[in-house]
Amino acid sequence: MLGALASQILQVAVALALAPLLVGWVDQCRAWLSNRRAPSILLPYRTIHKLFVKDAVVADNASPLFRLAPYVVFGAMACAAAIVPSLGTALPFGTAADTIALVGLFALARVFIALAAMDIGTAFGTLGARREMFIGFLAEPALLMVLFTASLISGSTSLPTIVDTLAHGPLGIYPSLAFAGVAFTMVSLAENARVPIDNPATHLELTMIHEAMLLEYSARHLALLEWASALKLFNYSCIGLALFVPFGVASGANALAILGAAPVLIAKLAVGGALLALIETLSAKLRIFRAPEFLATAFLLAVLAMLVKLLLGA
């Protein structure tokens, strides 16, 4: 029990520490792919540090909700990091919350950040909040369907059990998992404000979604939100890795196994981050009214995955 608790704490700590590094790595790959000089991989850490030492400025008409939102969002993402098995599957938290609760945690963060964006009453914030909810309500069913497909295969909605089943089950071709994998990639691009839906590198365009909601924040609040969005990317990557490349995840609370799982996780994240940068470089940003088509395709693939699983049993 004590070992499980230690692995739980270690995993959250690793997620908190590595999340900005993943963002830095993706940015670096993006810069290389577009023939630019890459910023340092440590840039996100420096940004967060810089923001933490600054003095916070809050608009006069901000309600307490505005100050509260960054902590809620960060807390939700940290909780999610405790549920997703990235290093090992011996997670005391994992039994308390299953995949549906995980989707709920993401939804909680989304609702709070949208409310906070509307709180000040500026045009940009409201616009960003409305678009975020629009994308969210289309992406969430697709994400749930992907997770249900994995649950059907392993017979449980708890993520650690799913990963244990998939990692140690018989090797085979799972067409349903392939469909679900593509659908999950599309959903994570949309949810993490990545290129086909939103551009994470823009602050000055009418097309921005995620950045529009953070415009009114400064200093420590902004730092927390930046860190939370890095954590969100990390969590989604870990869910994807856990469902579709579950090899190398430690199954017990054995300290050695967990230490051995860390380099595997970092290697998988490095490959995943490079692939994400490649997808982002190769695709053009979609018009916002094209987003339903993109996410409907993701939903379709996820439902097909589930139906194929029911029909073929694989």
Added chain:
Amino acid sequence: MSIGTQLINLFAAVLLLLAFAMLAQRRVVSLIDLFAGQGLVLALSTAVVAYTTSQPHLYQSVALTVILKVFLLPWILHRLARKLDVRWEFEGLVNTPTTMLIGIVLVVFAFNLALPISEIASTINRSTLGIAIASVMLSFLMMIVRRKAIPQVIGFLSMENGLFFAATSATYGMPMVVELGIALDVLVGMLILGVFFFQIREQFDSLDLKHLEQLRDEQLARRAPPGLEDLAKPDRELPPETTR
């Protein structure tokens, strides 16, 4: 599950995916390529069935499928598309996300329909029957929602692909005579439809099939509102011959 069954299941799933991709694809050239891809997957899946169950006659239908559906028909279609100069088709009768949702409903229906049949069948790939029926229905849906002539014909051809797949999964394929007959039918049908495309375009200046609904004889044309009269005139000016 043996590796053969797994491969058959994989190909069946890819076939279903291709059927949906064809439903969503709006560029005519890509649509033809997807159709060729569907033929290829069909041939691969049939080859795996032939190998695992050692049924030599299935290899003949594999060869027929490859020649006809991967090379000959796509080649004819590409030529037609180039000659008729059709590249794009804009939104069909129903918008794409709605078409997809209707498609999912059809797939659920087809899977349920196939369940009792595949329980009776004794083939190793009986569970893919649902996918075969689903791809027949999806092609049907494509013929319904598309306005232009070429996508409708591709829908018709891919429906034949679905039927072929259904035959393979339920009874290891049809007798050779029947298969040859169908292949010849499809080929001749394609050639006749090719001639038909030119006729449609000469008559209406477009391949949009909604004009066909406005055909009416002289008597009806006189009663029609004035705006429709010029469309109903039988002796329209023919387009210049240079395009042929």
